[in-house]
Amino acid sequence: MVLKTSAPRKGGPGRGTGPEGIDTIPLRYGDDPYVWACWLYYEDGMTQGEIASAMGVSRATVNSYLADAREKGIVNISIEPARLASLTIAQELKRHFGLADCLVVPNGDDSRPLIGRLGAAGAQALSKMIKSGDTLAVAWGRTILSVGEHLEMGSLQDVTVVQATGGTTASFAYTPELTTAAVARAISARCVNITAPAVVASAQMHDMLLAEPLIREQFDTLARANRIVFGISSLRPNSTIHTSGFFESVPLQHYLAKGAAGVLAGRFIDERGRPVAGPLDDRTIGISLEMLRGIGTRVAVAGGFDKVPALLAALRGGYVNVLVTDAATGAGILRADGVTSLDGKLSQRQKSTPVANSYRSHVKKFLNNPNDVVEEMLDGLIAAHRPYLQPIGTSHRALVARNGPRPGKVGLVIGGGTGHEPCFVGYVGKGLADAVALGNIFSSPPPDPIVKCAVAASGGAGVLFVYGNYAGDVMNFEMAAELAEERGIPIRTVLTTDDIASSPVEDKEGRRGVAGNFFVFKVAGAACDLGMTLGECEAVTRKANDRTYTVGVALESCSMPQTRRHNFEIGPDDMELGMGIHGEPGVSRERVRTADEIVDAIMDNIFKEMKAEPGDKVAVLVNSFGATPLMELYILYRRVEQRLAAKNIQIEANWVGHYCTSLDMVGASISILHLDRQLTGLLHHPCRTAILTIHAPEADEAAKG
């Protein structure tokens, strides 16, 4: 240890004197603070705080020395190639087959037999998964017996281990009974054996045995299993399935002839994972493939190159959601399923020693089950915004404003995918939208909730649909419009097309709707609330859309809850100009510039189209795509205001914040609504929603006074 260097400085006032500290770099580090910091960190094992004291610099400086040292190649971190390969393969298997988890043991360690290493890994996987109160089904086999031998868990309560198939002759050590008992013993669980043979002489015998109360009780336990661990057997000539005596060889030939590729828990599947029918089916006592697939955690432990086709079949059939295998087998499975990128990844990673700075493989999010995000968000949202809206019937995908629809008033229905919150749902309430239909993330709602919204919003004077111009939304809303009209509700539609970066001006109708929706909805809502006719509402909404101009810029793309990875990568020094709100790439990629330069580029584009005269009035929306903070939005707004002031254009109203987002995208958009007298009046019309509340003018005057 080199603590002597730290002693005189520790906690002393010398801490702030960075340069002085570096002046006294001990000779053995040359003249290089990076090398010094790295040595203390990697070789002497000091913490960053200790190093800061030793060097007389701040912790932040130490942190950046260490990071820079990796970038400069002073420090190379290498992972032992065999282990790296197994990690890469595990990740690829998990991704390719949508597994919940995957553990791949490295090859190249030939000191222990594969079965033993798979058993140890399987035991490790199980010990992470089994919880008190579980029922674990166990299928027979050499590998699974090895799992039992390696497993050791002491502190669980109320775990039941149940045999997944009937029994076999005890001519080998890994019978179903012994395998199940070994696993049960290792975790001190209650052991339930199936006290019938795995294969019986006839279908009648099968039915008779299953009718026995004792065996039925054992099967009831099996049906309660919430986890299962099983091996996978190939049908190659020398595999255990032939030598074990589990099956007679004549029926086996039958299954082979019908294309069986593998066996799990005594059941045959073909190369796609489909069940293969044969003479043993109704003579086999044990878990069915369908039961197996219904179990929540399905751990397969198997390896060896001859098992590649069988494993692939089981993966394709969805029988496995946690896989434990070895690197060679894993790579074989991927290649057999046409994954060609693997070789590139393996060789490339092995030769490139400096590991990239981005050590994170996924984005952190507050999630329960990623598949439930939309439902769970809507539960919370409806509870939070109860004063403004409520579900139509039982579905949370169609919501109606409280006190919104009323007889004689044109109804306003908006909607689109989720992931844009507070759009669209934040704009539902009195004086704005009457109802909103919501789809999955970035995906239009189907027609049904839209029709429900139209019916709920209808006050007998027709309903106006306003939504963004996307192929999916157009199809679903058009179908909904037809269905609503069949029910006698006249429908008019205005598509929002405010994103001026998305198509040239000649193709204005092809543009997409983005954050400028906010203005279009506001104007439409006011028109409806003022009792204008359906035709008038449509016309003024169309005018608002025609006079709304938006351009967005993204610095980082967003990540979907299901993948938790960025939809695409934007380089470290790049930005996407003309960004939409669905995580799709923008119109062009450019180098990041200063905030003012970015605003200038956006405003130049807007000014090109917006024919504003000095003295004209506009409304401004500076909108975050999700992850960009208000601090930066105000910096953008500052420049927007300067550019408008320079042209003597007045800002009648402004909004700065999160109004139409794209999950966690980093970026912002600027929208300008070019006002006229009518639009100004409609913009100021009172409304009350979760996100936007505008008071009646008298109240405003009173507040000013």
Place this chain on the structure above:
Amino acid sequence: MQTFDNASSGAIVLSMAERIVENRAYLSEIDGKIGDGDHGVNMAKGFAMAAERLKGKDASLSESLDTLGTVLMTEIGGSMGPLYGVMFTEFAETLQGIEKIDAATYSRMLHAGLAGIQSIGSAKVGDKTLIDALAPAVEAFDTTTAANKSFGEALEALVAAAEAGRDSTINLVAKIGRASRLGERSLGVLDAGATSCAIILKELSGGARERLA
């Protein structure tokens, strides 16, 4: 004349669903390059939901297609929900009440599906959409039967044309949908819709071919 049985062919739809679910990650990945990366997730959700409803029902092919079409149309949303929804519903309507499906019926079914899609979407061949896989596949089927080849050979030609059509989208610039706003940047990437369409046609026609008698 070769035919296959409507009543006993419902399982084709189940295996189609399995293929789509298997390819969930792949479809989302290619979609993410120029779209919003949810194609696989949404497709898998819809097909799995339909498969769930069909499991153990022993439904005919036309009934199974109808269930699939209805689920996609009413529960999935997005653009693929209505497009594939209408395609499968049209398939189902053509086959309804037919006991033995021959090449002429199969062709009618394909045309009805294609017309259904074109009635709600405006895409043409070359726009980098699922039409690039579907339209040439239908055409190849017709040309092969017109040349007095068997139903089985026509199905093979259909699958080959669908896959060639899918591959052609790599060199196309998107004209429709979200990717269309990317212009030239959409070059060099497969279209996710054409890819899923090729999977669907391969499974449907492969399943039919296995059952020909």
